[in-house]
Amino acid sequence: MGDLARLPLLEKAPTTHARLLAWVEEVAELTQPDRIHWVDGSEAENKALTDELVAAGTLKPLNPQTFPNSFAAFSDPADVARVEEQTFICSENERDAGFTNNWMAPAEMKQKLRGLFAGSMRGRTMYVIPFVMGHLDAEDPKFGVEITDSAYVVASMRIMARIGTDVLNRITETDAFFVPALHSLGAPLEAGQADVAWPCNPEKWIVHFPEERSIWSFGSGYGGNALLGKKCYALRIASVMARDEGWLAEHMLILKLTSPEQKTYYVSAAFPSACGKTNLALLDPTIKGWKVETLGDDITWMRFGKEGELRAVNPEAGLFGVAPGTGWGTNPNAMRAIAKGNSIFTNVALTDDGGVWWEGMTEETPAHLTDWQGNSWTPESGTPAAHPNSRFCTPIDQIDMLAEEYFSPEGVELSAILFGGRRKTTIPLVTEARDWSNGIFMGSTLSSETTAAAAGAVGVVRRDPMAMLPFIGYDAGDYLNHWVNLSAKANPERLPKIFLVNWFRRTAEGGFAWPGFGDNARVLKWAIERLEGKADAVETPIGFVPTGESIDLEGLDMTPAEVEAAVRVDAAEWETELASIEEWFAKFGESLPAALQAELDGLKSRLA
Ligand code: GTP
Numbered sequence: 301m302g303d304l305a306r307l308p309l310l311e312k313a314p315t316t317h318a319r320l321l322a323w324v325e326e327v328a329e330l331t332q333p334d335r336i337h338w339v340d341g342s343e344a345e346n347k348a349l350t351d352e353l354v355a356a357g358t359l360k361p362l363n364p365q366t367f368p369n370s371f372a373a374f375s376d377p378a379d380v381a382r383v384e385e386q387t388f389i390c391s392e393n394e395r396d397a398g399f400t401n402n403w404m405a406p407a408e409m410k411q412k413l414r415g416l417f418a419g420s421m422r423g424r425t426m427y428v429i430p431f432v433m434g435h436l437d438a439e440d441p442k443f444g445v446e447i448t449d450s451a452y453v454v455a456s457m458r459i460m461a462r463i464g465t466d467v468l469n470r471i472t473e474t475d476a477f478f479v480p481a482l483h484s485l486g487a488p489l490e491a492g493q494a495d496v497a498w499p500c501n502p503e504k505w506i507v508h509f510p511e512e513r514s515i516w517s518f519g520s521g522y523g524g525n526a527l528l529g530k531k532c533y534a535l536r537i538a539s540v541m542a543r544d545e546g547w548l549a550e551h552m553l554i555l556k557l558t559s560p561e562q563k564t565y566y567v568s569a570a571f572p573s574a575c576g577k578t579n580l581a582l583l584d585p586t587i588k589g590w591k592v593e594t595l596g597d598d599i600t601w602m603r604f605g606k607e608g609e610l611r612a613v614n615p616e617a618g619l620f621g622v623a624p625g626t627g628w629g630t631n632p633n634a635m636r637a638i639a640k641g642n643s644i645f646t647n648v649a650l651t652d653d654g655g656v657w658w659e660g661m662t663e664e665t666p667a668h669l670t671d672w673q674g675n676s677w678t679p680e681s682g683t684p685a686a687h688p689n690s691r692f693c694t695p696i697d698q699i700d701m702l703a704e705e706y707f708s709p710e711g712v713e714l715s716a717i718l719f720g721g722r723r724k725t726t727i728p729l730v731t732e733a734r735d736w737s738n739g740i741f742m743g744s745t746l747s748s749e750t751t752a753a754a755a756g757a758v759g760v761v762r763r764d765p766m767a768m769l770p771f772i773g774y775d776a777g778d779y780l781n782h783w784v785n786l787s788a789k790a791n792p793e794r795l796p797k798i799f800l801v802n803w804f805r806r807t808a809e810g811g812f813a814w815p816g817f818g819d820n821a822r823v824l825k826w827a828i829e830r831l832e833g834k835a836d837a838v839e840t841p842i843g844f845v846p847t848g849e850s851i852d853l854e855g856l857d858m859t860p861a862e863v864e865a866a867v868r869v870d871a872a873e874w875e876t877e878l879a880s881i882e883e884w885f886a887k888f889g890e891s892l893p894a895a896l897q898a899e900l901d902g903l904k905s906r907l908a
Pocket residue numbers: 571572573574575576577578579580597598620621622623624625626630753803804812815816817820
């Protein structure tokens with residue numbers, strides 16, 4: 301489509317959608333870009349954009365032999381992760397943002413943002429990216445348009461979402477509603493001013509207006525801060541749409557499991573950021589006869605179908621995966637997808653032959669690298685070569701094990717939901733909920749140690765309901781109520797079973813109590829056998845845990861006694877945990893669902 305003169309837009313724009321044209325014009329007037337580019341999503345356009353990014357020093361082309369059509373980007377060291385402190389839900393009433401979100405009155409926030417966005421695209425191109433989260437042929441397709449002054453964002457959005465001309469035409473033809481998602485790096489260029497490789501602004505604002513269904517993001521070029529279809533739309537704004545329309549937008553993977561008897565099961569799992577979703581979604585089972593295929597690795601939209609079954613779809617088109625720990629040993633399926641090329645890596649290290657490397661990628665550490673900050677690096681350097689939140693951005697259809705149902709707008713019927721976190725102690729390897737309501741309680745009290753996926757301290761235990769703490773676009777109590785109330789639409793016979801998992805428990809010696817990764821298939825097998833009424837379990841105050849013998853340990857150097865240790869419910873640890881859960885629930889005040897208070901009371905009496 302090429303560049304277009306800024307005005308008059310109405311004649312030159314590739315759409316007649318009045319609201320879209322008015323918004324683009326309004327944003328152009330406010331931000332003052334040099335050019336406007338309507339993104340068509342084509343190969344040729346992508347080539348031109350990545351060429352430009354290479355010339356600007358933002359992207360480094362990788363060795364085409366080993367990483368075809370792939371690039372590395374290196375961010376400003378102060379722009380490496382989501383910024384939760386600067387993320388706002390600006391509902392009309394403060395009460396509707398709830399205690400888990402930052403809030404400011406919408407009018408006040410708009411005024412502040414208008415000041416920041418005024419002239420913020422000067423000297424730059426303003427890209428208009430039409431996108432759809434989920435399928436273009438969904439019954440009710442969820443459209444968005446991102447305006448951004450970052451070509452890196454355009455190239456990344458092209459991998460992560462369905463974008464371009466087809467989407468725009470559908471928006472135009474159906475006069476569709478779309479979520480306006482405005483993004484600026486906040487780094488205007490004055491005439492003659494040289495650009496930097498990673499423009500951004502020390503001041504960052506990631507702002508959502510839930511009633512208006514709009515997003516304004518300022519100052520960051522990184523991941524969830526800037527690729528606005530992802531966390532900002534598909535979780536924060538979508539969770540509000542889901543509340544109003546009777547469905548769920550969740551921080552979950554979806555996988556398909558086939559048993560040796562060729563029975564198929566679909567499982568979703570919610571783990572906080574950097575706690576194992578991509579790895580579980582691409583799992584390579586270490587037990588014979590079981591097969592895993594991938595449907596999604598980060599975001600799931602779910603609704604109850606006509607027969608009261610819970611159906612799930614992945615609204616994304618790519619993986620934005622944590623690089624460190626992703627290796628040929630732990631996650632060969634991700635490695636094979638990456639090796640096909642067409643990927644953008646951010647903040648990884650570079651090998652001397654033009655490839656990428658990160659901690660955990662290979663067993664042997666290369667003797668020399670260039671680290672993510674551009675320094676010469678050797679194993680003696682004493683610092684990580686790749687940033688802990690470095691990422692690979694890869695089209696999902698490059699996964700060999702992608703399930704064909706990924707392409708189906710109707711989604712798949714879930715048999716089980718896992719909630720999981722990263723806890724050194726207390727939480728067993730796996731616990732089956734007593735029933736659906738008890739499972740929602742497990743999700744609502746989920747806890748995890750913080751990771752590098754968000755700016756701030758790492759390793760601090762916090763409650764993270766349904767792994768959605770940073771992503772619930774409204775009051776957290778209302779969100780839990782929505783989970784509880786939606787169940788009225790369910791066929792009780794077809795409700796998924798809920799499990800709480802913890803791949804990260806430690807032994808007294810400090811090592812992992814469970815090998816994790818491909819061996820997590822053994823836990824999935826136990827869960828499926830529980831659905832089928834085949835596997836043994838022990839009832840504990842918190843739910844049902846496996847007996848030492850009920851987990852398949854064939855080919856694994858582990859004893860039933862070690863399984864028992866990994867699933868132990870320790871009375872002293874649970875006394876502390878209970879107090880912490882009570883403290884957590886107290887924060888909800890009036891908005892805590894009665895059903896969850898009843899669950900807490902039940903747990904308390906069982907533990908007593
Ligand atoms: P986001 O993309 O941030 O939402 O993260 P994610 O939930 O997809 O996490 P991911 O699968 O990328 O894993 C994050 C980190 O946890 C990586 O360093 C993994 O190597 C590590 N990890 C994942 N699964 C396991 C496991 O079963 N055991 C252990 N010990 N580590 C794991």
